[in-house]
Amino acid sequence: NAGVTQTPKFQVLKTGQSMTLQCAQDMNHEYMSWYRQDPGMGLRLIHYSVGAGITDQGEVPNGYNVSRSTTEDFPLRLLSAAPSQTSVYFCAAGGGQETQYFGPGTRLLVL
Amino acid sequence: KQEVTQIPAALSVPEGENLVLNCSFTDSAIYNLQWFRQDPGKGLTSLLLIQSSQREQTSGRLNASLDKSSGRSTLYIAASQPGDSATYLCAVPGVNTGGFKTIFGAGTRLFVKA
Numbered sequence: 001n002a003g004v005t006q007t008p009k010f011q012v013l014k015t016g017q018s019m020t021l022q023c024a025q026d027m028n029h030e031y032m033s034w035y036r037q038d039p040g041m042g043l044r045l046i047h048y049s050v051g052a053g054i055t056d057q058g059e060v061p062n063g064y065n066v067s068r069s070t071t072e073d074f075p076l077r078l079l080s081a082a083p084s085q086t087s088v089y090f091c092a093a094g095g096g097q098e099t100q101y102f103g104p105g106t107r108l109l110v111l
Numbered sequence: 112k113q114e115v116t117q118i119p120a121a122l123s124v125p126e127g128e129n130l131v132l133n134c135s136f137t138d139s140a141i142y143n144l145q146w147f148r149q150d151p152g153k154g155l156t157s158l159l160l161i162q163s164s165q166r167e168q169t170s171g172r173l174n175a176s177l178d179k180s181s182g183r184s185t186l187y188i189a190a191s192q193p194g195d196s197a198t199y200l201c202a203v204p205g206v207n208t209g210g211f212k213t214i215f216g217a218g219t220r221l222f223v224k225a
Contacts, residue, residue: 004154031211043155043200043215050211058212090154096210097142100202102154 002026004093004103012109013081021076021106023091031095032074033058034066036087037105043090049074081110113138113205117216124191125224132186132219134201139179142210146175146186147200149218155200159186191223 007022025032033048035058045058049068063085065077078085091103114137124130134144143162147155159175161168161184167176174187184201198218204210 033211033213040217042217043202045212048211056211092155095213096204099157099160100145100213101157102147104154105152 004091004101006089006091006103006106008106009104010107010109012111013078014111015081015083017081019078019081021078021089021091021108023074023076023103024072025074025091025093025101026072027093027101028071029093029098029101030071031093031098032068033092033095033100034064034074034076035090035092036060037090038087046076046089048095078108081108083110086110113203113214115201115203115214115216117199117201117219119219120217121220121222123222123224126191126193128191128223130188130191130221132188132199132221134184134186134216136182136184136203136214138205139182141179141203141205143204144175144177144184145202146173146184147202149198149200151197158199188221191221193223193225196221196223 004025030051034046035043037043044060047066049055089106094100116135118133145160146158149155159168161177172189177184198220200218202215204213
């Protein structure tokens with residue numbers, strides 16, 4: 001049981017480039033979410049999904065896009081990377097009325 | 112809007128000491144409260160989840176309490192060890208948002224000296 005996995009672990013982008021952060025879970029949770037963690041700002045919700053085909057915005061959704069075609073996968077797309085998107089990104093499965101489980105994170109640097 | 116505050120921001124204690132970490136929240140309409148541990152450069156690991164109808168939850172040397180009416184939770188760590196050094200975060204999913212928007216505290220950074 002791998003839990004929640006994220007790839008890549010680390011990525012460097014140039015301003016304006018796009019990329020997709022991958023997230024997968026094998027726990028069959030309907031609810032998945034993406035957070036970013038910044039020093040002094042704590043964890044902030046970017047987007048979340050309550051099931052395949054259903055997504056919604058969190059607290060800081062601008063510049064990010066998500067889709068949920070399967071229960072297992074919940075990729076996060078950066079449309080045109082900006083230095084302000086330098087952060088550590090965490091994917092989570094579960095939450096709401098259930099225990100929430102986090103992936104190991106993706107550290108992103110935008111130059 | 113739900114706000115979650117954790118005090119203290121940082122704590123340094125000698126090994127073997129019992130300690131209490133505090134978490135407060137402004138909106139008592141919550142499904143549950145979850146405590147996490149985060150080691151440097153790692154993801155969050157769930158420690159305890161207290162449902163809104165519960166008063167406390169225990170796991171090994173950890174005991175978490177919840178007083179929903181006063182908007183407070185405490186995490187009690189007994190007989191602390193150097194391996195307990197980490198950042199501890201509390202989080203609440205809000206009932207008013209269907210439980211889908213979890214708000215996190217900024218965390219308490221704990222250092223246990225050998």
